[in-house]
Amino acid sequence: MGLEEIKEKIELLRKNLTEHNYKYYVLAEPSISDYEFDKLLEDLQALEKEYPQFEDPDSPSKKVGGEVNKNFETFTHEYPMLSLGNTYNQEELQEFDKRIIKQLGHNDYQYVCELKFDGLSISIHYENGRMLRAVTRGDGVKGDVVTDNVRTIKALRTQLGGSFPEKIEVRGEIFMHRPAFDRMNMEREEAGEALYANPRNVASGTLKLQDSAEVAKRPLDIYLYQLIEKNETIKTHFDSLSKMQTWGLRTSEHARLCGNIDDVFKFIQYWEEERKKLSYDIDGVVIKINDYHQREELGFTAKSPRWAIAYKFKTEAACTKLLSIDYQVGRTGAITPVANLEPVFLLGTTVKRASLHNANEIERLDVRVGDYVYVEKGGEIIPKITGVELSKRAENTIVHPYITECPECHTPIVRKDGEAQHYCPNEVFCPPQVIGKIQHFIHRKALDINGLGDETVELLYHNGLLKNIGDLYALKYEDLIQLDRMADKSVKNLIEGIEASKSIPYQRVLFGLGIRYVGETVAKKLAAKFKTIESLMAATYEELMLVDEIGERIAVSINEFFAEEKNRTLIQRLKEAGLQLENMEVEKEKLSDIFSGKNIVISGVFSRFSRDEIKDLVESHGGKNAGSISAKTSYVVAGENMGPAKLEKARQLNIPILDEEEFLRMIGE
Ligand code: IVH
Numbered sequence: 312m313g314l315e316e317i318k319e320k321i322e323l324l325r326k327n328l329t330e331h332n333y334k335y336y337v338l339a340e341p342s343i344s345d346y347e348f349d350k351l352l353e354d355l356q357a358l359e360k361e362y363p364q365f366e367d368p369d370s371p372s373k374k375v376g377g378e379v380n381k382n383f384e385t386f387t388h389e390y391p392m393l394s395l396g397n398t399y400n401q402e403e404l405q406e407f408d409k410r411i412i413k414q415l416g417h418n419d420y421q422y423v424c425e426l427k428f429d430g431l432s433i434s435i436h437y438e439n440g441r442m443l444r445a446v447t448r449g450d451g452v453k454g455d456v457v458t459d460n461v462r463t464i465k466a467l468r469t470q471l472g473g474s475f476p477e478k479i480e481v482r483g484e485i486f487m488h489r490p491a492f493d494r495m496n497m498e499r500e501e502a503g504e505a506l507y508a509n510p511r512n513v514a515s516g517t518l519k520l521q522d523s524a525e526v527a528k529r530p531l532d533i534y535l536y537q538l539i540e541k542n543e544t545i546k547t548h549f550d551s552l553s554k555m556q557t558w559g560l561r562t563s564e565h566a567r568l569c570g571n572i573d574d575v576f577k578f579i580q581y582w583e584e585e586r587k588k589l590s591y592d593i594d595g596v597v598i599k600i601n602d603y604h605q606r607e608e609l610g611f612t613a614k615s616p617r618w619a620i621a622y623k624f625k626t627e628a629a630c631t632k633l634l635s636i637d638y639q640v641g642r643t644g645a646i647t648p649v650a651n652l653e654p655v656f657l658l659g660t661t662v663k664r665a666s667l668h669n670a671n672e673i674e675r676l677d678v679r680v681g682d683y684v685y686v687e688k689g690g691e692i693i694p695k696i697t698g699v700e701l702s703k704r705a706e707n708t709i710v711h712p713y714i715t716e717c718p719e720c721h722t723p724i725v726r727k728d729g730e731a732q733h734y735c736p737n738e739v740f741c742p743p744q745v746i747g748k749i750q751h752f753i754h755r756k757a758l759d760i761n762g763l764g765d766e767t768v769e770l771l772y773h774n775g776l777l778k779n780i781g782d783l784y785a786l787k788y789e790d791l792i793q794l795d796r797m798a799d800k801s802v803k804n805l806i807e808g809i810e811a812s813k814s815i816p817y818q819r820v821l822f823g824l825g826i827r828y829v830g831e832t833v834a835k836k837l838a839a840k841f842k843t844i845e846s847l848m849a850a851t852y853e854e855l856m857l858v859d860e861i862g863e864r865i866a867v868s869i870n871e872f873f874a875e876e877k878n879r880t881l882i883q884r885l886k887e888a889g890l891q892l893e894n895m896e897v898e899k900e901k902l903s904d905i906f907s908g909k910n911i912v913i914s915g916v917f918s919r920f921s922r923d924e925i926k927d928l929v930e931s932h933g934g935k936n937a938g939s940i941s942a943k944t945s946y947v948v949a950g951e952n953m954g955p956a957k958l959e960k961a962r963q964l965n966i967p968i969l970d971e972e973e974f975l976r977m978i979g980e
Pocket residue numbers: 392393394395396425426427428429430431432484536537597615616621
């Protein structure tokens with residue numbers, strides 16, 4: 312390879328790794344396994360070492376994680392939150408042990424072996440025994456302040472017991488137990504919402520919700536595994552774990568001291584099997600030097616400590632033959648390739664189908680019909696294909712040609728810039744899209760139309776009686792009674808059901824419209840903010856962005872939806888049919904005009920009221936809530952933990968900053 316090619320290869324690896332980091336840490340939607348990620352990173356590190364002339368401070372090899380979510384205040388970690396080096400087999404671990412002995416110059420040390428919890432790491436600060444703030448790892452250097460959300464974790468003490476140092480920071484992992492995860496997914500399945508891939512994604516998504524009440528409904532749990540304490544009265548890691556316990560902080564009961572690497576292997580072997588009995592996922596074991604002095608001697612590399620390493624379990628895989636590839640078209644037109652497999656037994660169930668995600672994935676794996684492929688379940692509900700057994704490839708296989716047309720309606724499929732998924736753009740006539748949209752609309756959590764089920768929707772569609780949601784309200788007894796399977800009683804039930812749906816509240820109609828990314832919760836928020844469908848249709852991108860939990864992606868999607876003529880016509884038809892398209896809740900009581908004409912920014916955590924309650928108070932007193940500080944801001948109401956950057960901006964612009972008490976006094980509370 313020439314130097315130019317090497318440079319290109321390095322750049323490509325950096326680009327891909329950055330993308331995967333983003334998907335993993337920011338979107339919580341990884342598209343490759345940790346193992347594959349680590350291999351790519353290793354490739355990059357090897358090339359960077361060999362060709363230092365292509366050094367780049369922004370290379371993902373120098374970074375520990377993802378990016379910071381813009382909706383939260385950020386906080387710079389006093390000590391960066393590093394990651395761990397990974398090993399996948401005994402030899403690599405043996406190497407690690409040899410390096411330790413060499414560096415220390417003796418083998419008088421102990422390891423602490425712990426479970427590697429598959430969740431997300433968190434740093435929690437306590438002062439005088441009270442929880443001050445909780446910060447996500449973010450990019451390792453600075454993270455998001457998610458104190459309110461972390462406060463909802465039942466297992467976490469926000470007030471320490473015993474005799475604790477004045478100031479401490481503890482770090483640990485937040486995760487969700489599998490049964491709780493399964494329960495949540497069952498509810499989502501009922502609601503026709505997309506299922507979560509694994510508990511880690513839910514835990515990560517949950518921590519980033521803006522409404523901590525919503526967070527509290529989702530049972531998160533925590534284990535703490537690191538103590539940072541300035542006075543350093545504690546000398547070993549194992550003692551720090553016991554100490555944390557005496558303060559009421561939850562640590563794992565499975566941590567063990569090991570005198571040598573053979574004991575470490577035994578610990579790993581034990582958990583390789585035993586982990587199946589745990590109620591939560593672990594993806595390996597973490598091995599740490601116990602003595603703090605020795606840790607200091609060993610030091611750090613740019614991204615991880617030299618005194619600790621992770622041993623990752625291999626996920627269980629089965630090898631089977633790929634019979635064919637089908638393509639599913641969802642209600643939004645998204646196309647997902649699905650592999651049909653020769654049935655194979657894997658971790659308790661027979662697997663016949665596996666997701667291939669998208670065209671890139673088929674290309675990346677170069678998977679061909681007739682190949683023997685590896686299937687893994689690793690945390691995901693739908694098994695996925697992770698590789699091809701090339702030694703078993705038959706001679707006559709061909710590179711799999713991806714479809715160019717929708718398998719259902721034969722419209723040429725499209726792919727938007729930056730998206731991996733292909734879409735069928737034929738929203739209006741493509742059968743699974745049309746049927747799927749109507750099925751979504753009549754769903755229990757949307758219009759809940761009694762007497763109309765998914766199969767009846769298909770029947771009506773195939774008989775030309777239903778072409779879109781609006782047609783539901785034009786259905787007539789005379790037409791329906793002609794159909795097979797439709798007797799007098801069922802037709803009457805259906806008509807009654809449709810009639811009754813006209814009194815379903817606005818927010819559920821909004822959810823039923825099936826606007827991309829507008830789920831039940833978002834629909835509720837929108838209905839509360841935009842009291843009529845007209846005001847929502849007229850809302851600008853900026854106005855939408857001001858609503859809690861509405862980000863760029865949702866705002867764009869809403870704007871796009873209402874920009875389309877056919878959707879505006881649909882809304883008109885629904886209106887004429889008599890559906891609820893405005894919020895009937897009584898207007899909030901007007902308490903005063905003290906904030907009339909004022910733009911107010913609320914920031915931080917409050918002690919007497921929640922942030923939403925404070926916002927309601929602003930509105931009841933005539934004010935307007937704004938999302939970010941600008942020259943137009945009249946006041947900032949600052950709770951605890953307001954971000955330093957925001958504070959600084961308010962000061963620069965000379966905007967009066969009120970604390971909670973001052974604010975309440977102003978409104979006479
Ligand atoms: S110690 C310097 N202990 O694994 C890093 N980490 O790849 C100190 N993790 O970011 C981390 N269980 O999210 C440590 N018992 C454990 C862990 C653990 C899970 C996660 C953590 C960390 C990642 C490192």
